[in-house]
Amino acid sequence: MRKGYVVVRIEKPSEGDSFGTTKCLDCDLKTEVDAFLKGLEKTKTFSYVDTTNIFLWGHSLGGIIAPMMANKMKVKGVVGFGTALSSWYEYVLDLQRLQPVLLGDNNYSEIEENVKTSISFFYDYLILKKTPAELEKNEVYKKFMT
16 A cells, blocks of 8 residues: 555455365356456455556456456456457367366377367357257267366
8 A cells, every 4th residue: 555556366266365166167257257246346345445446457368357347347447468369269269279288288189189179069159159958969069068
């Protein structure tokens, strides 16, 4: 507060100092946004926070989540850094290729096979809006979803 501002870090569910929440890998996007909104609500109760001058800073997926939060709860502004500049469909396809490698999987041919499945799976899910029940009728998707 000596410099005239406060920084509050709200962590992803079950990550870092977060506790008592759904595991991050078990959260859907809505659950995650709701968790961040609860953190923002709590931040607004602190006596030392100027609630008319709150900015949200989002890095990576946070650059997508922060604007979603701002649509639900009034803030002065949103700052995004290192976030996606593509459609959600393209973003999740990129993640299918990148995340296994970051987690130590170097079986690139298997990763590419999963990406091929991801292309049609996410097209059906995100573009054609098929439900999980409809997707499970496809045996390849059913294996992919488990």
